[in-house]
């Protein structure tokens with residue numbers, strides 16, 4: 001059975017098949033780095049992480065792009081308020097986002113473009129749209145997209161086109177607006193004094209200014225797709241439901257008008273909102289919760305993932321203290337179980353455990369293939385834990401197949417409590433979760449007199465940190481770590497599935 005996904009474009013669950021066999025391109029709209037991303041944003045990023053991990057576990061070679069919106073109405077307003085340049089203001093939140101992302105075990109995207117680094121690509125795109133008659137310079141000096149020139153406008157968000165035409169002579173220049181205000185939208189905003197003041201204005205043939213929010217994603221996605229895959233259609237475009245209109249509708253209009261293709265993305269996948277104690281998260285309710293709030297409260301990232309994955313991504317989720325406390329406990333139980341299972345590993349798989357593992361593989365696999373039904377996959381994980389605990393109680397020991405099945409599903413979900421994982425010398429998947437806590441205190445050489453297992457755990461730890469460094473494009477650090485490992489006699493290998501492996505270099509005799 002293969003993956004089926006709900007496509008917002010057709011409002012139906014469809015069989016998933018990528019454009020190029022075996023390769024999947026995904027674009028996920030990243031955070032607007034004007035402030036800390038809140039836990040509702042991270043609910044979206046976590047469902048996207050699950051989607052990516054599941055595609056990879058299913059054997060696809062995934063190319064994932066997640067942008068950082070570092071210039072838009074909100075970032076400029078926030079920089080002005082703080083009296084900083086745009087760059088100074090957003091940099092701190094870009095770093096904060098990466099810390100939160102890593103803490104929540106979200107895999108870094110293959111490309112993480114920042115809008116301000118792609119201004120020339122945006123200018124090219126707008127210029128082409130003007131030349132082809134899809135865009136025009138308004139009397140206010142800004143460039144607008146003419147929705148009347150693009151008959152498919154409104155398809156994604158199911159807008160009533162007749163109503164649209166009545167208002168189509170109007171224009172909208174803010175980045176965010178309601179469906180009722182659907183009309184010609186801005187591609188390039190003429191520079192105002194307040195934009196210049198924070199360094200958010202660029203020269204363009206159609207006048208000095210800065211990009212509108214929507215054009216940013218179109219330009220970055222098309223540019224990176226062309227560079228890496230030589231195509232101009234995405235397989236999957238994902239985001240929160242609040243992005244369907246206007247953001248994704250506008251992305252489609254700009255991109256398709258530019259490429260001449262019927263589609264910008266073949267599957268549009270959207271995650272639902274997260275509420276806090278029954279209320280929509282908002283400044284007005286004063287209930288904005290960030291990932292770092294949870295971290296400071298001592299919540300385990302495994303518990304946050306578990307909480308998110310216990311509800312289907314297309315259903316609203318209510319975050320409560322009780323819910324979090326319950327998943328915290330459940331995540332700890334999973335962590336303890338993982339330790340028990342891997343430590344008890346023997347040479348062969350006894351029938352009872354082997355059958356339980358097979359059931360886990362098939363139940364969790366079917367669930368995730370069924371429009372990413374994580375709640376059912378999580379239920380299969382707990383069923384397996386109970387069955388395996390009973391087998392362990394009666395003195396059975398799991399074999400490599402049982403343990404690797406566990407590592408396979410934990411590698412997709414990542415819901416076990418941390419703290420246990422570095423004790424697992426054999427588990428590459430398990431070990432990859434452990435991050436920041438031990439980062440600064442971990443010895444740079446294996447402790448004297450350590451056992452072979454401890455040495456392997458040491459090597460694995462550094463191999464994982466090297467992978468993180470590579471993910472963050474910190475190549476000098478990645479090379480330094482490779483050196484540390486070599487001098488202790490270890491070679492590090494990056495596996496295709498994203499895991500890492502350490503191999504003892506045979507000593508010359």
Ligand SMILES: [Zn+2]
Nearest residue numbers: 029030217247
């Ligand atoms: Zn976007």
